[in-house]
Amino acid sequence: MERVEAELFTDGGNNAVVRLPGRRFPGVLIQGDSLSILRSDIAEVVAACEQGDAAAACETAGLLLTDLDALLTRYSAALDAHEIPRPF
Template identity: 50%
Template sequence: MARVEVEMMTGQHNYAVLRLPGRRFPGVLVQGDSLSILSGEVQQALDLLRAGDTAAAEEELAYVANHLAELVDGYVRILDAAGMPLPFQRPA
Protein backbone atom coordinates (compact mmCIF):
# COMPACT_ATOMS: atom_id res chain seq x y z
CA MET A 1 0.00 0.00 0.00
CA ALA A 2 1.28 3.46 -0.88
CA ARG A 3 0.37 6.78 0.69
CA VAL A 4 -0.17 9.60 -1.77
CA GLU A 5 -1.54 13.12 -1.62
CA VAL A 6 -4.78 13.61 -3.47
CA GLU A 7 -6.60 16.76 -4.51
CA MET A 8 -9.96 16.70 -2.71
CA MET A 9 -12.47 18.73 -4.68
CA THR A 10 -15.52 18.23 -2.42
CA GLY A 11 -16.46 18.37 1.21
CA GLN A 12 -16.95 15.19 3.17
CA HIS A 13 -20.13 13.39 2.14
CA ASN A 14 -21.04 9.81 1.25
CA TYR A 15 -18.88 10.36 -1.81
CA ALA A 16 -15.98 12.60 -2.72
CA VAL A 17 -14.48 13.88 -5.94
CA LEU A 18 -10.71 13.36 -5.80
CA ARG A 19 -7.88 13.70 -8.28
CA LEU A 20 -5.04 11.26 -7.88
CA PRO A 21 -1.48 12.21 -8.78
CA GLY A 22 -0.75 11.76 -12.46
CA ARG A 23 -4.42 11.68 -13.46
CA ARG A 24 -5.85 14.35 -15.73
CA PHE A 25 -9.40 14.00 -14.43
CA PRO A 26 -10.70 13.40 -10.93
CA GLY A 27 -12.65 10.34 -9.91
CA VAL A 28 -15.45 9.67 -7.47
CA LEU A 29 -14.80 7.89 -4.21
CA VAL A 30 -17.93 6.12 -2.96
CA GLN A 31 -18.06 4.97 0.66
CA GLY A 32 -18.14 1.21 1.06
CA ASP A 33 -21.58 1.11 2.64
CA SER A 34 -23.04 3.23 -0.18
CA LEU A 35 -21.37 0.98 -2.76
CA SER A 36 -22.78 -2.10 -1.04
CA ILE A 37 -26.29 -0.60 -1.08
CA LEU A 38 -26.06 0.14 -4.81
CA SER A 39 -24.75 -3.34 -5.53
CA GLY A 40 -27.55 -4.86 -3.46
CA GLU A 41 -30.19 -2.84 -5.32
CA VAL A 42 -28.87 -4.03 -8.69
CA GLN A 43 -28.76 -7.64 -7.47
CA GLN A 44 -32.32 -7.30 -6.16
CA ALA A 45 -33.46 -5.97 -9.55
CA LEU A 46 -31.76 -8.90 -11.29
CA ASP A 47 -33.44 -11.38 -8.95
CA LEU A 48 -36.82 -9.72 -9.55
CA LEU A 49 -36.33 -9.84 -13.33
CA ARG A 50 -35.43 -13.52 -13.17
CA ALA A 51 -38.59 -14.11 -11.13
CA GLY A 52 -40.64 -12.26 -13.74
CA ASP A 53 -41.55 -9.30 -11.51
CA THR A 54 -40.65 -6.57 -13.98
CA ALA A 55 -42.56 -3.81 -12.18
CA ALA A 56 -40.61 -4.29 -8.94
CA ALA A 57 -37.35 -4.67 -10.88
CA GLU A 58 -38.05 -1.39 -12.66
CA GLU A 59 -38.58 0.32 -9.30
CA GLU A 60 -35.23 -1.00 -8.00
CA LEU A 61 -33.42 0.05 -11.18
CA ALA A 62 -35.02 3.51 -11.07
CA TYR A 63 -33.57 3.97 -7.57
CA VAL A 64 -30.08 3.03 -8.76
CA ALA A 65 -30.36 5.15 -11.92
CA ASN A 66 -31.46 8.18 -9.90
CA HIS A 67 -28.65 7.72 -7.39
CA LEU A 68 -26.03 7.41 -10.13
CA ALA A 69 -27.49 10.43 -11.95
CA GLU A 70 -27.10 12.45 -8.73
CA LEU A 71 -23.44 11.39 -8.54
CA VAL A 72 -22.86 12.42 -12.17
CA ASP A 73 -24.65 15.74 -11.63
CA GLY A 74 -22.52 16.46 -8.57
CA TYR A 75 -19.36 15.53 -10.46
CA VAL A 76 -20.31 17.88 -13.31
CA ARG A 77 -21.05 20.75 -10.90
CA ILE A 78 -17.73 20.29 -9.13
CA LEU A 79 -15.70 20.19 -12.33
CA ASP A 80 -17.61 23.19 -13.70
CA ALA A 81 -16.88 25.13 -10.49
CA ALA A 82 -13.19 24.24 -10.83
CA GLY A 83 -13.15 25.33 -14.49
CA MET A 84 -12.20 21.84 -15.62
CA PRO A 85 -13.45 20.09 -18.76
CA LEU A 86 -15.48 16.92 -18.40
CA PRO A 87 -13.96 13.55 -19.37
CA PHE A 88 -17.25 12.65 -21.06
CA GLN A 89 -19.98 14.30 -23.08
CA ARG A 90 -22.08 16.64 -20.94
CA PRO A 91 -25.36 14.96 -19.92
CA ALA A 92 -28.52 16.37 -21.47
Protein backbone atom coordinates (compact mmCIF):
# COMPACT_ATOMS: atom_id res chain seq x y z
CA MET A 1 0.00 0.00 0.00
CA GLU A 2 1.19 3.48 -0.84
CA ARG A 3 0.08 6.57 1.05
CA VAL A 4 -0.45 9.72 -1.00
CA GLU A 5 -2.00 13.10 -0.48
CA ALA A 6 -5.01 13.84 -2.65
CA GLU A 7 -6.85 17.08 -3.34
CA LEU A 8 -10.47 16.98 -2.13
CA PHE A 9 -12.87 19.12 -4.18
CA THR A 10 -16.12 18.16 -2.41
CA ASP A 11 -17.08 16.88 1.00
CA GLY A 12 -16.09 13.26 1.59
CA GLY A 13 -19.43 11.51 1.33
CA ASN A 14 -20.10 8.45 -0.78
CA ASN A 15 -18.80 9.97 -4.00
CA ALA A 16 -16.07 12.49 -3.33
CA VAL A 17 -14.40 14.38 -6.14
CA VAL A 18 -10.65 14.03 -5.65
CA ARG A 19 -7.47 14.48 -7.65
CA LEU A 20 -4.58 12.12 -7.13
CA PRO A 21 -0.98 13.24 -7.52
CA GLY A 22 0.18 13.26 -11.12
CA ARG A 23 -3.33 13.43 -12.55
CA ARG A 24 -4.51 16.41 -14.57
CA PHE A 25 -8.19 15.94 -13.80
CA PRO A 26 -10.00 14.91 -10.63
CA GLY A 27 -11.94 11.68 -10.44
CA VAL A 28 -14.83 10.41 -8.38
CA LEU A 29 -14.15 8.15 -5.43
CA ILE A 30 -17.09 5.77 -5.02
CA GLN A 31 -17.29 3.91 -1.71
CA GLY A 32 -17.30 0.11 -1.92
CA ASP A 33 -20.88 -0.32 -0.72
CA SER A 34 -22.09 2.24 -3.28
CA LEU A 35 -20.13 0.45 -6.01
CA SER A 36 -21.73 -2.85 -5.00
CA ILE A 37 -25.20 -1.28 -5.20
CA LEU A 38 -24.42 0.11 -8.66
CA ARG A 39 -23.28 -3.32 -9.83
CA SER A 40 -26.42 -4.91 -8.38
CA ASP A 41 -28.65 -2.42 -10.17
CA ILE A 42 -26.93 -3.09 -13.49
CA ALA A 43 -27.30 -6.85 -12.92
CA GLU A 44 -31.03 -6.21 -12.39
CA VAL A 45 -31.23 -4.51 -15.80
CA VAL A 46 -29.39 -7.42 -17.44
CA ALA A 47 -31.66 -9.98 -15.76
CA ALA A 48 -34.78 -8.11 -16.87
CA CYS A 49 -33.44 -8.00 -20.44
CA GLU A 50 -32.68 -11.73 -20.37
CA GLN A 51 -36.23 -12.40 -19.17
CA GLY A 52 -37.68 -10.19 -21.89
CA ASP A 53 -39.07 -7.72 -19.36
CA ALA A 54 -38.30 -4.53 -21.23
CA ALA A 55 -40.47 -2.40 -18.92
CA ALA A 56 -38.56 -3.45 -15.80
CA ALA A 57 -35.23 -3.04 -17.58
CA CYS A 58 -36.17 0.46 -18.75
CA GLU A 59 -37.39 1.46 -15.30
CA THR A 60 -34.21 0.33 -13.55
CA ALA A 61 -32.01 1.77 -16.30
CA GLY A 62 -33.83 5.08 -15.95
CA LEU A 63 -33.12 5.14 -12.21
CA LEU A 64 -29.46 4.36 -12.88
CA LEU A 65 -29.28 7.16 -15.44
CA THR A 66 -30.77 9.60 -12.94
CA ASP A 67 -28.19 8.58 -10.33
CA LEU A 68 -25.31 8.88 -12.80
CA ASP A 69 -26.58 12.25 -14.02
CA ALA A 70 -26.58 13.50 -10.42
CA LEU A 71 -23.02 12.23 -9.95
CA LEU A 72 -21.89 13.90 -13.18
CA THR A 73 -23.59 17.15 -12.11
CA ARG A 74 -21.75 17.02 -8.77
CA TYR A 75 -18.46 16.35 -10.56
CA SER A 76 -19.02 19.19 -13.04
CA ALA A 77 -19.99 21.61 -10.27
CA ALA A 78 -16.81 20.76 -8.33
CA LEU A 79 -14.67 21.38 -11.41
CA ASP A 80 -16.48 24.64 -12.17
CA ALA A 81 -16.03 25.83 -8.58
CA HIS A 82 -12.28 25.35 -8.90
CA GLU A 83 -12.02 26.62 -12.49
CA ILE A 84 -10.88 23.27 -13.84
CA PRO A 85 -11.93 22.48 -17.41
CA ARG A 86 -13.97 19.34 -17.93
CA PRO A 87 -12.18 16.40 -19.52
CA PHE A 88 -15.19 15.71 -21.73
